[in-house]
Amino acid sequence: MELSDLYSQRILEIAGRLGDLPPLADADARAKKVSRVCGSTIEVAVKLENGKVSAYSHEVNACALGQTSASVMAEHILGATPDELRQLRNEMVAMLKDNGQPPSGERWVDLRYLEPVRAYRPRHTSTLLVFEAVVDCLDQIDKDGQDHAAELAVSPARH
Template structure:
């Protein structure tokens, strides 16, 4: 395959559609936790706001300033984030990292759909942007639960 064909595959119509239709793309007013993560190599940023009730995400908002791959990843997460536990978010984060770095399978239910990002495995400079949303959400959940216990 040529470099141009690889890029076309990488930025598929499905990825571009996900990036264009991101759920929960509004910041929350007075969230229990708010975390901003930045990918140093490309400058992508994701800010996550959330509330946790009974160990599950009850409210969620995100502000995503990233490439189409980072946006698609945040959109996939946003489709399924409400009602999720910290363990589910961490499992999805770890599976996504293994998919990108080690050729593992994409995250499963309730975070299905990340297979669309499998072509990004070969683009290590995009991995940090793809990981931002799940990393920020995991950290925000930990902070919210700590604040709730304090």
């Protein structure tokens, strides 16, 4: 397989669906990830309500592989739980680095088209950027929630 074979018609179609999303002013967290290999960058913002993603935005300056991942994420992230998104990131890493299966779940079915990327290690980082950025946001939200709970636990009650 040649490197150019990675950029199949289906990959280019999915990448072409990537649209601009308005900035998310009231995001619970933001994260930016950069590929040192190709210079691709993805910045995401996430808002959670009732344990699910209720709002999402991104700014993407990436190759077609990074755009494909970002496009699928943007199309299907709303309503996803943090556990589902962490599992998705882990499944993508396993697919690319450990010869694992494509991610499970109907909403993520288009990610199977990225399976050939596993043969090109230098392209793994750009393909995984959006997943790493989303999990970074979730980790920030978790930490903020833990910090807030700890503050409440040590603060004296005021009457």
